Amino acid sequence: MTGGSFLRDRVFPVASILLVIMVAWYLAAYWMNAPFQRDFDRRAGETRTAVEFLALTMSQPKPTMPAPHQVAENLWKNTLTVKPWSKRSLVYHSWITLSATLLGFAMGTALGVVIAIGIVHIPALDRSFLPWIIASQTIPILAIAPMIIVLLSAIGVTGLLPKALISTYLSFFPVAVGMVKGLRSPDVLHLDLMRTYSANKLQTLWKLRIPASVPFFFASMKVAIAASLIGAIVGELPTGAVAGIGSKLLAGSYYSQTIDIFAALIAGSVVAILLVSLVDGLGRLVNARMGARQP
Structure with a gap:
């Protein structure tokens, strides 16, 4: 299998599916976390721009649906920053x-x-x-x-x-x-x-x-x-x-x-x-x- 055919037959299909999953995941995270953030801002009397609101829905400490980067950060923290035999690992x-x-x-x-x-x-x-x-x-x-x-x-x-x-x-x-x-x-x-x-x-x-x-x-x-x-x-x-x-x-x-x-x-x-x-x-x-x- 040549390099071009490998990219076309193996890498591109997997990357395409992964991209679709990531986009759908971020959309689901926003849709499920937005009600809590909206209610929290209403109680606190905060008025936020769309960008600020989006960023907060993606960084909640206990989100309904965690964003992919939050899960990736947790994986990095609990696999590469602690000893493998630690009970936190x-x-x-x-x-x-x-x-x-x-x-x-x-x-x-x-x-x-x-x-x-x-x-x-x-x-x-x-x-x-x-x-x-x-x-x-x-x-x-x-x-x-x-x-x-x-x-x-x-x-x-x-x-x-x-x-x-x-x-x-x-x-x-x-x-x-x-x-x-x-x-x-x-x-x-x-x-x-x-x-x-x-x-x-x-x-x-x-x-x-x-x-x-x-x-x-x-x-x-x-x-x-x-x-x-x-x-x-x-x-x-x-x-x-x-x-x-x-x-x-x-x-x-x-x-x-x-x-x-x-x-x-x-x-x-x-x-x-x-x-x-x-x-x-x-x-x-x-x-x-x-x-x-x-x-």
């Missing part, structure tokens, strides 16, 4: 959430793969177990998370594991569904060829089904890692956690610190982007090593 809180995310993702991926292999090789599981797996995802995670936290706390299990289990609950499903599709993707002729070679089920699984499922596996993992992060954040909400992105969201809501809330949300989004990009890069590397054609 968003890096520290992101790491707390990330640790639960990775543990839950690892357990969810392993569980999803095992379930998929069982469904593909045991017809009874396909007819009896798969519908229950699908039905389990219709239950809101906000209803399940407090139950998991309370039940595990009753037996003395607290800390990282309860949050990881919530992440596991959200992440195993896309992996299981993707792997079932991938393990069933080999052509009938290829399966007949394996039977011609007298390959047993384990050999067919290892030599044919698993290699064929790799693209499906990494596609489902990108969904699962994002779901796992959501599970970790949601798992921090009912616990009154003192660390993690969820705790920053809770503290911001308690004290009406909307700037902190938006900064925490963006920190979580950055973590999600990094995780999905890491899985995508690993998938491309594995596919390349297996001889797959890259887009």
Whole structure:
């Protein structure tokens, strides 16, 4: 890809969407903060020019909708001006959430793969177990998370594991569904060829089904890692956690610190982007090593 085509196909579309988002964000900040500022000025008997009024709507200490530059300033202050291990640092809180995310993702991926292999090789599981797996995802995670936290706390299990289990609950499903599709993707002729070679089920699984499922596996993992992060954040909400992105969201809501809330949300989004990009890069590397054609 040449420099011109890279700018045209990658940089320009992303920059255009980002510009639209920023303009819409500033307009929303003005529209939502103006009533409070107008009422405040009326009570104080102040008369302001349009420029002064606009500037004040973009600099309120506890705005209804923080402006982008306020959130950017908060991110800069809480990431680059404090030590990463400080409890004021968003890096520290992101790491707390990330640790639960990775543990839950690892357990969810392993569980999803095992379930998929069982469904593909045991017809009874396909007819009896798969519908229950699908039905389990219709239950809101906000209803399940407090139950998991309370039940595990009753037996003395607290800390990282309860949050990881919530992440596991959200992440195993896309992996299981993707792997079932991938393990069933080999052509009938290829399966007949394996039977011609007298390959047993384990050999067919290892030599044919698993290699064929790799693209499906990494596609489902990108969904699962994002779901796992959501599970970790949601798992921090009912616990009154003192660390993690969820705790920053809770503290911001308690004290009406909307700037902190938006900064925490963006920190979580950055973590999600990094995780999905890491899985995508690993998938491309594995596919390349297996001889797959890259887009």
